[in-house]
Amino acid sequence: MDRFVFLTIDGLSRGAVYAAFALALVLIWRAARVVNFAQGAMAVAAAYVAYTVSAATGSYWLGFAVALVAGLLLGALVDRVVMRHVDHTSHLNPVIVALGLVLLIQAVLGMVYGNEFRPAEAPFSRSALTVGGVAVLSPYDLFVFATIGVVVSGLAWMFARTPVGLRMRAAAFAPEVSRLLGVNVGGMLTLGWALASGVGALAAMLVIPTELGLHPHAMDLVFVSAFTAAVVGGLDSPPGAVVGGLVVGLLLSYVSGYAGSDLTPLAVLVLLLAVLLVRPGGLFAPVTARRV
Amino acid sequence: MSADSTADLLVVRGLVAGYGAAPVLQAIDLTVPAGTIAAVVGANGAGKTTLLRALSGMIRPAAGQVLLAGEDLRGTPVEQLVRRGMAHVPEGRGVISELTVDENLRLGGLWRRDRADAGRALDEVYELFEPLARRRRHLGHQLSGGERQMLALGRALVGRPRLLLLDEPSLGLAPRVVARTMALLRQLRDRTGLTVLLVEQNVRSALAVADQGVVMSLGRVVIAAPAEKLRDDVDLRHAYLGF
Numbered sequence: 403m404d405r406f407v408f409l410t411i412d413g414l415s416r417g418a419v420y421a422a423f424a425l426a427l428v429l430i431w432r433a434a435r436v437v438n439f440a441q442g443a444m445a446v447a448a449a450y451v452a453y454t455v456s457a458a459t460g461s462y463w464l465g466f467a468v469a470l471v472a473g474l475l476l477g478a479l480v481d482r483v484v485m486r487h488v489d490h491t492s493h494l495n496p497v498i499v500a501l502g503l504v505l506l507i508q509a510v511l512g513m514v515y516g517n518e519f520r521p522a523e524a525p526f527s528r529s530a531l532t533v534g535g536v537a538v539l540s541p542y543d544l545f546v547f548a549t550i551g552v553v554v555s556g557l558a559w560m561f562a563r564t565p566v567g568l569r570m571r572a573a574a575f576a577p578e579v580s581r582l583l584g585v586n587v588g589g590m591l592t593l594g595w596a597l598a599s600g601v602g603a604l605a606a607m608l609v610i611p612t613e614l615g616l617h618p619h620a621m622d623l624v625f626v627s628a629f630t631a632a633v634v635g636g637l638d639s640p641p642g643a644v645v646g647g648l649v650v651g652l653l654l655s656y657v658s659g660y661a662g663s664d665l666t667p668l669a670v671l672v673l674l675l676a677v678l679l680v681r682p683g684g685l686f687a688p689v690t691a692r693r694v
Numbered sequence: 695m696s697a698d699s700t701a702d703l704l705v706v707r708g709l710v711a712g713y714g715a716a717p718v719l720q721a722i723d724l725t726v727p728a729g730t731i732a733a734v735v736g737a738n739g740a741g742k743t744t745l746l747r748a749l750s751g752m753i754r755p756a757a758g759q760v761l762l763a764g765e766d767l768r769g770t771p772v773e774q775l776v777r778r779g780m781a782h783v784p785e786g787r788g789v790i791s792e793l794t795v796d797e798n799l800r801l802g803g804l805w806r807r808d809r810a811d812a813g814r815a816l817d818e819v820y821e822l823f824e825p826l827a828r829r830r831r832h833l834g835h836q837l838s839g840g841e842r843q844m845l846a847l848g849r850a851l852v853g854r855p856r857l858l859l860l861d862e863p864s865l866g867l868a869p870r871v872v873a874r875t876m877a878l879l880r881q882l883r884d885r886t887g888l889t890v891l892l893v894e895q896n897v898r899s900a901l902a903v904a905d906q907g908v909v910m911s912l913g914r915v916v917i918a919a920p921a922e923k924l925r926d927d928v929d930l931r932h933a934y935l936g937f
Contacts, residue, residue: 568800568804569801572801576790579784581752582788583801583802583805583849585805587773
């Protein structure tokens, strides 16, 4: 029972990170109809910037803040400089370009920082507090939950309640009509990329200290898990991404706890395959498909 | 601003536009005086929708000039036109079906700096279209055809346009709804001085409400005349409208 509680909380903590990362994928998918395969590499790049800043100033929090800003800027940059100029008539084109970006970013990071793991510090203790003899959750887990809770509810509030959120949704659903109504659709698209990349950078900052450390490939497996989470939730659904992230986090935690950690990558792929076979629209697929 | 430009809100000179190599519109000339309704009629493929799309910048004209209140619109991005006072209600009406009625309407006024007046305009539209006020929280795809029509029209009116471009407002609607829409256009013209450029297949109801009738055929304006003349002169009707 103790083990189950521990695995559940550990799973939810990882799941929260997957949820944020999946949410970032969904943001871009909804805005631009692109699955951003470069998101992991972009997030790692932002984390390296944080690492550099933290190493130079000795302040974790300054690095953390810089990572978010770097993520936002990198997202806007990728949209303006690269994705905007890709022919979107075939879905394959942006995918190939995104994969090219992965190679480029990882190669540059490897050249600048070296292809080795660098220790990444966590701002809070990662050893679990015990309540009544049962190890429950660590201060760091609490930090992860709080941060992601704030970001997810902030995004939900922004999209549902603010004028800029309304503009972003309108631009995503009906770009042509939105332009006629005075919405700067291109600007909304860039903003969507920036936000998604910022959320991705945040997720990287949260997850890297719990893994082996900073490495150009540090987010590869996280990306696969988050992509699975987004597919489980249905690529079009932000709440689906959050639920999907938690589901994937729990699954991986149970698999690694009860069956062995070697099996976790396999478990993710089995889940991805199962969802694609049984319910390709995701668990949160809307009742009617949109005709385009 | 010259006297000429205040009298004629929209002036189109030698407009050439199209989608590929061969232009759809061949040197269109058109003048719409302020506070009047102009109806562009003609067969399928005459270039009526293309004309509206060229006016609002959705397709770039290859040649010619579009003046709105004397200002050349060339090079003005589509999203800026609404700020110049031009509203375009596209064919099929362009209600965003994933957004609620209220969100669709608010979107029409989001660009405005004068937030207080944008709020007033929103209230006025809800007064004008009773059924929309009752369905504020409904999604666009839950509305009937007539309600969508109201929503698209209302959304354009929230921006308080000077010139309203309307593409086939009668498409797929019951005759009673069409009559109501046309009467509303006339009412808006009389009360607020709204200028309307209307594209229609439904020649009779369009000419019944319009001040000016413009007949297009194969990308050209074949005749522009007072609407009542086109409507009542049997020879003209036979020659240009085929009934």
